[in-house]
Amino acid sequence: MQAAMNCIPRFFTLPLSDKLKARGNPLCRNWGYAGAGAHSDRFTANLPWKETLSFGSDSASSDSMVADYFVSTLGDGFREMGAVYQKYCEAMMKLALSIMELLGMSLGVDRAHFREFFGDGNSIMRLNYYPPCQEPELTFGTGPHCDPTSITILLQQDEVDGLEVFSRGEWRVVRPARGALIVNIGDTFMVTHISLINLCLFLLLHEIYVLYRANNALTNGMYKSCLHRAVVNKVKERSSLAFFLCPRINRVVRPPECLVNEENPRKYPDFTWAELFDFTQKHYRADMETLPTFTHWLLSSSRSHYSHPSPP
Ligand SMILES: C=C1C[C@]23C[C@@]1(O)CC[C@H]2[C@]1(C)CCC[C@@](C)(C(=O)O)[C@H]1[C@@H]3C(=O)O
Numbered sequence: 128m129q130a131a132m133n134c135i136p137r138f139f140t141l142p143l144s145d146k147l148k149a150r151g152n153p154l155c156r157n158w159g160y161a162g163a164g165a166h167s168d169r170f171t172a173n174l175p176w177k178e179t180l181s182f183g184s185d186s187a188s189s190d191s192m193v194a195d196y197f198v199s200t201l202g203d204g205f206r207e208m209g210a211v212y213q214k215y216c217e218a219m220m221k222l223a224l225s226i227m228e229l230l231g232m233s234l235g236v237d238r239a240h241f242r243e244f245f246g247d248g249n250s251i252m253r254l255n256y257y258p259p260c261q262e263p264e265l266t267f268g269t270g271p272h273c274d275p276t277s278i279t280i281l282l283q284q285d286e287v288d289g290l291e292v293f294s295r296g297e298w299r300v301v302r303p304a305r306g307a308l309i310v311n312i313g314d315t316f317m318v319t320h321i322s323l324i325n326l327c328l329f330l331l332l333h334e335i336y337v338l339y340r341a342n343n344a345l346t347n348g349m350y351k352s353c354l355h356r357a358v359v360n361k362v363k364e365r366s367s368l369a370f371f372l373c374p375r376i377n378r379v380v381r382p383p384e385c386l387v388n389e390e391n392p393r394k395y396p397d398f399t400w401a402e403l404f405d406f407t408q409k410h411y412r413a414d415m416e417t418l419p420t421f422t423h424w425l426l427s428s429s430r431s432h433y434s435h436p437s438p439p
């Protein structure tokens with residue numbers, strides 16, 4: 128974890144001409160290296176103050192996908208950094224599948240179900256780098272949003288506050304703690320479970336702390352999405368590392384049958400992860416309404432080859 132964290136400033140303090148070797152393509156501008164001004168189309172106000180490097184981590188492809196990405200885009204000098212992130216992604220994938228198993232069990236779903244569902248996923252790794260900002264109140268590192276992915280395992284730099292979670296009517300700082308990973312459940316997993324589950328698990332060494340924000344849904348045993356953001360400051364740069372667990376790109380996202388019944392009918396239509404991903408990039412700004420807006424868009428679009436939720 129420390130090596131993965133140390134490599135972040137090493138990459139982002141390279142000359143711009145080197146970082147641009149990993150620039151994303153016009154179809155997916157946020158892929159690869161995205162510098163100042165990137166991600167601004169995803170927010171309406173307080174635009175992001177960050178640089179990012181995003182790359183794929185497919186569990187089913189070659190054993191060296193991530194390492195190969197670094198060498199092929201940045202050159203042979205990045206072999207060591209590539210190996211660090213290859214190892215990190217493999218560890219995150221292993222951890223993510225174990226968490227999925229636990230979450231499945233907590234819902235009474237067969238323990239193999241989510242392990243299989245995500246086992247051949249097309250996950251995404253992102254390095255976030257937030258430089259100091261002279262006017263931090265005019266911007267955000269990452270604006271308020273819910274992750275559209277399945278679960279996110281986040282590692283934040285020791286000692287520099289930045290991550291905040293909206294809970295009980297106010298923004299609360301999630302202080303970095305040495306050795307702690309933050310696990311945030313995103314929209315795709317929420318759909319998989321049909322209920323409004325969206326919680327944060329704090330994994331501190333080998334203990335698991337579960338923090339989740341309940342809203343009025345608590346009364347019927349459901350949980351509300353955890354909205355989060357990252358702020359920046361005047362003095363210190365900050366880094367974070369996000370592993371976004373995703374299903375295989377063309378996999379249909381649908382809750383296991385045992386979770387659907389008369390009292391709990393389908394809330395979302397079937398869709399593929401590709402469709403939601405595409406939607407986030409082309410049609411909508413990031414916030415906590417991504418999933419309802421996507422659902423509305425999906426149902427009102429002409430697409431007819433996917434089944435819709437059964438009528439109540
Ligand atoms: C599927 C995705 C959408 C975002 C990129 C990603 O590949 C992974 C998660 C999403 C994101 C990183 C969450 C934070 C806000 C966001 C706008 C960003 O900072 O880039 C998100 C991406 C998005 O375009 O919605």
Ligand SMILES: O=C(O)CCC(=O)C(=O)O
Binds near residue numbers: 255269274290355
């Ligand atoms: O930098 C952080 O702490 C949060 C980043 C984040 O929420 C994201 O990349 O989705």
Ligand SMILES: [Fe+2]
Binds near residue numbers: 272273274279355
């Ligand atoms: Fe996030």
